[in-house]
Amino acid sequence: MERTNHTVTEFILLGFTANPDMQLVLFVMFLGMYSLTVLGNTILTVLICNDSRLYTPMYFFIGNLSFLDLWLSCVYTPKILVTCISEDKSISFTGCVAQFFFSAGLDYSECYLLAAMAYDRYMAISKPLLYAQAMSFKLCAFLVTASYLGGFVTPWCFPC
Numbered sequence: 001m002e003r004t005n006h007t008v009t010e011f012i013l014l015g016f017t018a019n020p021d022m023q024l025v026l027f028v029m030f031l032g033m034y035s036l037t038v039l040g041n042t043i044l045t046v047l048i049c050n051d052s053r054l055y056t057p058m059y060f061f062i063g064n065l066s067f068l069d070l071w072l073s074c075v076y077t078p079k080i081l082v083t084c085i086s087e088d089k090s091i092s093f094t095g096c097v098a099q100f101f102f103s104a105g106l107d108y109s110e111c112y113l114l115a116a117m118a119y120d121r122y123m124a125i126s127k128p129l130l131y132a133q134a135m136s137f138k139l140c141a142f143l144v145t146a147s148y149l150g151g152f153v154t155p156w157c158f159p160c
Contacts, residue, residue: 009093010091010092011090011091013083013090024084026084031081034073034077037069037073038073038074041066041067041070042070045063045067048063058117058120060137061117061140062117064113064147065113065114071106072103075103076099076103079099104154105151106151108150108151108155109148109151109152111151112146113143116143120135
């Protein structure tokens, strides 16, 4: 028997049930959770952007965290919904790589943003009189931008 190399072009997702009734139940459950996640994160982001009383560093970071969570929920859930409702249980190699890239980038961004939020709380607790000067909008915007950029650069520098 001759051995040859084969190129992988797609993966077959076997984690979902073959029972059509159960697939519908899974679809409804995932769609409900996805809808609540998108709705909740969108409302939180819009409220923080529109209410001038929430223009503080803490709420600025929370709004960005909510924005990141909104995008993170959009990485896997649409493909899961399609897989639950259709007969096609495969994902292309390119689609898998794209999901991994966005998932890793958003996850790292979230970690960096949580570190920035921890620094914000540290400054608020340890130096309350200097807090307003230390955590200026310019610094907060820099920390958020660095979180997003660092999140998408880190997977390229330190792959799994």
